[in-house]
Structures are given as C-alpha cells and as structure tokens.
Amino acid sequence: MPKTLPKEYYSMLEEIQAIDFAITELNLYLDTHPEDQDAYKQLTELSEEKKKLLKPFEQKFGSIRADGIDDHWTWSKAPWPWQV
Amino acid sequence: MAKNQVYTKSYHPYHSPDDPCPDPGEKHYSTPPHLYMGFQPEKLPQFSPKEALQKGTLWPALYDPYEKNQKLKG
Amino acid sequence: MWVYEKKLQYPVKVSSCNPQLAKFLVEQYGGADGELAAALRYLNQRYTIPDKVVGLLNDIGTEEFAHLEMIAAMIYKLTKDATPDQLKQAGLADHYVNHGEALFYSNAAEVPFTATYIQAKGDPIADLYEDIAAEEKARATYQWIIDMSDDVDLNDSLRFLREREIVHSQRFREAVEILKEERDRKKVF
C-alpha cells in the first residue's frame, strides 16, 4: 500500500484545482463571449499560474499528466484521484 | 449567506381536511439566478479562484446556494 | 482526443461508510439525467450543430466526464469498505449478486443505462432546449439527493455539482441567443 499522503498534498492540490476551475469557467464563458478580450487575457494569465503551481506539486507527488516532466515515471502509480 | 428569497418561490397547495399527513404549509421551488440573467454581461464581478471553486462558479451573479430541504423551509 | 489529468475537478470527501447514499448517487452515474448521459448527449450533438456553438458543447461535454468521475469517487468511497451485509441492508443486494463491488451504469433503481436517455434531433434549437432541460433536471436531482443525505462533506461536493448545472444551463441559453443571431444586432443599439 502506498504511503498515506500528507496534508500538504491536499492543500497544494486544492490550489491547482482552484486555478483550473477558474480556467474552466472562463473557457465556457469565452465559448459564448469570444470577443471579450479581458476574459481571454485573464485565462492566459491563469494558465501561466497553473504551470507554476504544477511544478512543485508534481515534483513532490508525481505527474498529473502522463506527459508531465519528472525525473522518473510517476504517472501510473497509486493513489488515484478517487482514492485520496 | 442567508437563503436567497429572490431565487426561491413558494406556493401553498390546497390542504383537504381528509389529507392524512399534516399540512406542511408553504412549498418552495428554485428559480436560480440564470433564469433572470439573459446573455451574461461582460466584466461582471468575480470570486477569487479559491472562493469560486468552493461556490461552484466564478461569478457571484450566478451563485445559488442550496440548503437541504429547501423545498420545505424556503 | 482527450488528455487525462490525475485529479478531481473538486475535492470529494465523505464522512461515513454509507452504502445507502451510494445507491442514491447511482442516479447521477447511469440515470437519465446523470453525468454519463450529459457527457454523451453533448459530445454527440457536436457534429450537427452550427460551428459557433460546437466549442461550448465540446467543453461542457468534457466537463461532464469530470463530474462523472466525482460521482464515481463518491460511490467508491461510500461503499469501499462496506461488508456484503451492509450492502444488503442498503438495498444493494441485487446489485451485489450481479456486480459484486463494481460500479455499474444504471439508475438508482438498478435500471441499466440506455442510449434512449440521450436525444439528438439534428435541429439546433431542439437539441439546445433538450440540453437546457437536461441541466435543470440534473440540478433538481442534486437537490433531492442533498435532501436525502446527512453527510455534510458529501453535500458540499453535491452543492458544487448542482451549481455547475446552473452555469451550464446559462451557457446553453446563451448558445440559443447566438443561434438566433439576436446578440450581434443588440450590440448595434
């Protein structure tokens, strides 16, 4: 059985989830408001922020995406999202 | 936030003297904010990303909290 | 194509081992107004809707899979350590003899998922109105599941999912306005 995840896992993950959620909301909004430049700018800024948050998280807890960059293969290791 | 009366409407169904269950009084139903918004205007105020995640939307104008048994309590 | 991210859209926590709640939640897994139906409905309609709103159907359809995964996570957590006896008491005996501990795409009454839940008329307005109705029905289902549940943590995640239906409904309503081509005209005034 994999080691129990520390509290830090949840707090760092939630920060990514929050940024990702704002991206999703802006994405759906832009689908019906393609002319809103401010919203688009905000989306690109959040995408940059997501990249910054992903790096330390993936280094500690493994890749979130199979093409994530790490020093070894962590992607297919448990725990999976529904297990944590 | 208190229950939002604006987005909850109510009615009182007729209660027959022969109805076996006690009259619960008003029944409530949801009429969430999107029903009134029309095409979403640009530049609406936003929640912070953390708060947005917790609320389920980025825009306070679309947020509709739901309380357990809102149907009965309004 | 799709790319998987190894995380849930919103954290899923449950406060107790409660297979009865899992039985209710199955409605949103493989039921008529559930997340699987939603995802398949929108993604299938993409091919016969004007280009202007394809992106919206594509992206909402994709988000529905994230919701399906959240529902599965809830069911998984609520049942994972339950004994066969507990499952029996929760009314899951029929499920257990057929599927063991596996999840299955059915509604809360064990009726298997069917493609007839998903309408596709090939008429953009008919399809979008169907989508709006589907979102409102899913919103209502979440309300009734929250009413049935005393699990505070679970209800927190269910409230998130209910709110998503409101946002999706809003976007589908906007898609109708886009197809009516009223929006651009209004801007001129």
Ligand SMILES: [Fe+2]
């Ligand atoms: Fe939805």
